[in-house]
Amino acid sequence: MKIIVVEDKKQGGQTAYEFFKNELAKKNDAVFGLATGSTPVTTYEAIVRSNLDFSSSISVNLDEYVGLSASHPQSYNYYMQQNLFQYKPFHHSYLPDGEATDETKEVSRYNLIIKKNPIDLQLLGIGRNGHIGFNEPGTDFALKTHKVKLTESTIAANSRFFDNEQDVPRYAYSMGIGSILRSKKIILEAFGESKAEAVKNMIEGPVTRQCPASVLQQHSDVTVILDEAAAQKLR
Ligand SMILES: N[C@@H]1[C@@H](O)[C@H](O)[C@@H](COP(=O)(O)O)O[C@@H]1O
Numbered sequence: 688m689k690i691i692v693v694e695d696k697k698q699g700g701q702t703a704y705e706f707f708k709n710e711l712a713k714k715n716d717a718v719f720g721l722a723t724g725s726t727p728v729t730t731y732e733a734i735v736r737s738n739l740d741f742s743s744s745i746s747v748n749l750d751e752y753v754g755l756s757a758s759h760p761q762s763y764n765y766y767m768q769q770n771l772f773q774y775k776p777f778h779h780s781y782l783p784d785g786e787a788t789d790e791t792k793e794v795s796r797y798n799l800i801i802k803k804n805p806i807d808l809q810l811l812g813i814g815r816n817g818h819i820g821f822n823e824p825g826t827d828f829a830l831k832t833h834k835v836k837l838t839e840s841t842i843a844a845n846s847r848f849f850d851n852e853q854d855v856p857r858y859a860y861s862m863g864i865g866s867i868l869r870s871k872k873i874i875l876e877a878f879g880e881s882k883a884e885a886v887k888n889m890i891e892g893p894v895t896r897q898c899p900a901s902v903l904q905q906h907s908d909v910t911v912i913l914d915e916a917a918a919q920k921l922r
Pocket of ligand 1: 723725726727749750811813814821841845
């Protein structure tokens with residue numbers, strides 16, 4: 688793993704943006720794996736400020752809450768529209784459908800999309816408990832897309848985006864770790880003290896299902912972008 692420590696999340700976003708720029712320069716029809724949450728916001732801001740053109744590229748998002756429509760303000764579909772797609776449209780953008788009525792079909796549909804569109808550059812954040820996407824502690828590393836029961840700690844952490852904790856969906860669809868690991872290049876961003884423990888476990892801890900992000904130690908091209916606060920527990 689390569690580790691880059693930046694001054695703040697704005698600089699972190701700029702650093703991640705460079706990866707997008709380099710990928711597009713190699714291949715204008717590249718496939719980008721995209722993430723949501725507060726962490727990638729500065730990356731999307733840097734992309735929006737730039738002249739990068741994604742109109743020949745594909746995006747595939749990591750996850751979506753089960754039960755939320757694409758127009759729900761807390762859905763990840765909505766987040767992507769607001770933060771990126773309205774300014775930088777892709778040739779095609781894929782996300783799981785939170786309102787799918789047949790869950791088994793939805794999982795197969797999404798797996799087929801990932802199979803047909805191998806990810807060149809995957810952007811990741813990390814949960815306070817070490818989750819990536821919505822792959823919570825204990826998840827089998829071989830899994831592809833699956834429906835996840837969110838842990839209490841994730842529900843509590845994500846409740847800040849909702850009016851109250853009761854409104855946070857209890858389930859999500861998530862790309863599995865097996866699929867994430869097949870991305871050619873991965874960048875993971877983490878900002879702030881609340882991520883320091885998960886970052887330490889990811890980088891210095893054993894590879895264990897208890898910290899899903901630790902599996903990234905087994906991938907050959909991972910860059911971790913941290914601010915000082917997120918890096919503070921590293922040796
Ligand atoms: N499913 C998302 C993840 O993809 C994200 O990386 C993580 C951290 O979120 P944040 O960036 O808001 O701290 O939690 C969420 O639950």
